[in-house]
Amino acid sequence: MVHEKKLIDEVSGWLRLYDDGSVDRTWTGPPQVQFMAEPVPPHNEFIDRVATKDVIVDERSGLRVRIYVPERKVEDDDHDETKLPVILHFHGGGFCISQADWYMYYSMYTNLARAANAICVSVYLRLAPEYRLPAPINDGCSALLWLRSLARAESYEPWLTHDADFSRVFLIGDSSGGNIVHEVAARAGRHDLSPLKLAGGIPIHPGFVRAARSRSELEQPESPFLTLDMVDKFLSLSLPVGSTKDHPITCPMGSRAPALDSLKLPPFLLCVAERDLILDTEMEYYEAMKKAKKDVYLLISPGMSHSFYLNKIAVDMDPQTAAQTERLLSEIVEFVNNH
Numbered sequence: 001m002v003h004e005k006k007l008i009d010e011v012s013g014w015l016r017l018y019d020d021g022s023v024d025r026t027w028t029g030p031p032q033v034q035f036m037a038e039p040v041p042p043h044n045e046f047i048d049r050v051a052t053k054d055v056i057v058d059e060r061s062g063l064r065v066r067i068y069v070p071e072r073k074v075e076d077d078d079h080d081e082t083k084l085p086v087i088l089h090f091h092g093g094g095f096c097i098s099q100a101d102w103y104m105y106y107s108m109y110t111n112l113a114r115a116a117n118a119i120c121v122s123v124y125l126r127l128a129p130e131y132r133l134p135a136p137i138n139d140g141c142s143a144l145l146w147l148r149s150l151a152r153a154e155s156y157e158p159w160l161t162h163d164a165d166f167s168r169v170f171l172i173g174d175s176s177g178g179n180i181v182h183e184v185a186a187r188a189g190r191h192d193l194s195p196l197k198l199a200g201g202i203p204i205h206p207g208f209v210r211a212a213r214s215r216s217e218l219e220q221p222e223s224p225f226l227t228l229d230m231v232d233k234f235l236s237l238s239l240p241v242g243s244t245k246d247h248p249i250t251c252p253m254g255s256r257a258p259a260l261d262s263l264k265l266p267p268f269l270l271c272v273a274e275r276d277l278i279l280d281t282e283m284e285y286y287e288a289m290k291k292a293k294k295d296v297y298l299l300i301s302p303g304m305s306h307s308f309y310l311n312k313i314a315v316d317m318d319p320q321t322a323a324q325t326e327r328l329l330s331e332i333v334e335f336v337n338n339h
Contacts, residue, residue: 003020005018005019005020005022006018006019007019009233009237011094011096011097011229011230011233011234012029012227012229012230013027013028013029013030014027014029014096014097014230015096015097016028017129017237023129023130025097032313033224033313035103035312036102036103036104036310036311036312036313037098037102037103037104038102038103039099039101039102039103040052040101040102040103040106041101042054042066042101046071048110048114049070049071049114050068050069050070050071050110050113050114051068051069051071052066052067052068052069052106052110053066053067053159054066054067054101054124055067055157055159057142057143057146058142058146061139061142063123063124063139063142063143064100064123064124065100065121065122065123065124065143065146066100066101066121066122066124067119067120067121067157067159067160068109068110068112068113068119068120068121068122069113069119069159069163070084070113070114070117070118070119072163083163083164083165084117084118084119084163084164084165085116085118085119085164085165085168085169085170085199085336086118086119086120086121086147086160086164086165086166086168086169086170087112087113087116087118087119087120087121087169087170087171087172087336088121088123088140088143088144088147088169088170088171088172089105089109089120089121089122089123089172089173089177090122090123090125090136090140090171090172090173090174090177090178090180090181090184091105091122091123091125091173091174091177092173092174092175092176092177092178092205092207092307092310093127093175093176093234094175094176094207094230094231094234094235094238095125095127095128095133095136095176095234095235095237095238096127096128096129096234096237096238097127097234099124100122100123100124100125101124103312104310104311104312105122105174105310107310107312108309108310109122111329112172112329112332112333115329115330115333116332116333116336116337118170118336119159119160119163119164121143121147121160123139123140123143124139125139125140125177125180126139128234128237128238129237129238132237132238132239132240132241133238133239133240133247133249134183134240134249136176136180137180137183137184137187137249140171140180140183140184141184141187141188144169144171144184144188144193144196147160147164147166147169147196148166148193148196150164150166151164151166151193151195151196152195152196166195166196166197167195167196167197167199168197168199168336168339169196169197169198169199170198170199170200170201170202170336170339171184171185171198171200171201171202172201172202172203172204172332173202173203173204173206174204174205174307174310175204175205175206175207175225175226175306175307176206176207176234176238177203177204177206178203178204178205178206178207178208179203179206179207179208179249179250179252181201181202181203181206182201182203182206182252183249183252185198185201185263185265185266185268186252186258186263186265189263189264189265190264198266199266199267199336199339200266200267200268200269200335200336200339201265201266201267201268201269202268202269202271202332202335203268203270203271204271204307204309204328205271205272205273205276205278205282205306205307206270206282206285207231207235207250207278208250208251208252208253208278208281208282208284208285209231209235209245209250209251209278209281210245210246210250210251210254210281210284211244211245211246211251214278214280214281214284215280216276216277216278216279216280216281217231217277217278217280220275220276220277220279220305221275221305222277223275223276223277223305223306223307223308224311225305225306225307225308225310225311226276226277226278226305226306226307227277228277231277231278235250251281252285253281253284253285253287253288253289259292260288260289260291260292260294261292261293261294263292263294265294265295266295266339267295267296267297267335267339268289268294268295268296268297269296269297269299269331269332269335270282270285270286270289270296270297270298270299271299271301271328271331271332272286272298272299272300272301273300273301273304273305273306273307273308274300274301274302274303274304275303275304275305276304276305276306277305277306278306286298297335299328299331301324301327301328302324303320303324304321304324308321308324308325309321309324309325309328309329
């Protein structure tokens with residue numbers, strides 16, 4: 001007799017979990033937004049002045065990254081002299097969904113590679129519940145160590161070896177990827193990465209929460225990219241079994257996390273949205289970083305909600321979202337240029 005698998009949990013159109021342990025991540029929400037979660041194939045030729053390719057960085061685990069390289073300007077007389085900063089990206093998705101090649105990230109990170117004249121490297125992170133935390137943190141660290149191996153000429157990747165300035169490596173991450181920025185930076189501070197240098201961290205709307213509901217969680221409107229159901233269920237599926245949201249990865253400003261003043265961190269640009277469900281806990285992190293005398297800049301996007309800049313429909317249709325996305329991008333570029 002064939003066992004009919006039973007649905008035991010689901011998360012708002014994004015994910016369904018069955019009693020045999022299988023996970024279905026087929027999008028079941030409004031079809032008009034499905035294109036944002038479709039994969040974009042890599043292309044070696046320059047399209048809108050950016051080329052992309054996927055590379056395996058760890059043969060044992062099969063860990064992959066997507067590399068975005070901007071086209072060099074012909075008028076750049078110092079072509080051979082100018083090395084480009086590297087921006088290492090960790091995608092969001094509550095540690096449970098999304099991929100580095102999704103259209104929403106492709107759209108954002110081709111723009112960033114072009115605007116910052118930087119090489120972006122986006123990591124294909126392992127997903128929960130198949131791989132719970134700290135699996136994606138370990139993937140982020142592996143990608144950073146791969147960059148160090150290139151800097152030391154222990155490995156070779158033509159798209160980076162010739163053009164990358166390994167003394168200016170930045171970590172950037174959206175939503176749960178922002179948590180990974182903090183964790184990878186904290187781990188990196190305990191190791192010798194030379195000649196690679198971490199020049200900065202850019203957590204964008206990081207998934208910093210705590211077990212007790214914050215006021216913004218109770219009062220802010222939910223958005224397409226973040227609902228309380230998503231916060232609760234994604235974290236119940238991704239945190240180590242038996243952990244609460246007070247876990248150091250989700251609450252780095254809490255009492256269970258290493259003291260922030262004990263961490264060696266590069267300068268941070270913390271980007272938050274005024275109408276984000278989790279704004280209050282992100283601000284608690286900011287205040288804790290300031291108190292620990294960390295070098296942290298704050299960028300607030302007024303009137304915006306969680307991950308607004310990844311919502312291509314809103315960016316194209318709503319002038320305010322377009323303007324705030326442009327501002328976010330230019331502030332990130334300025335931060336990279338200044339560090």
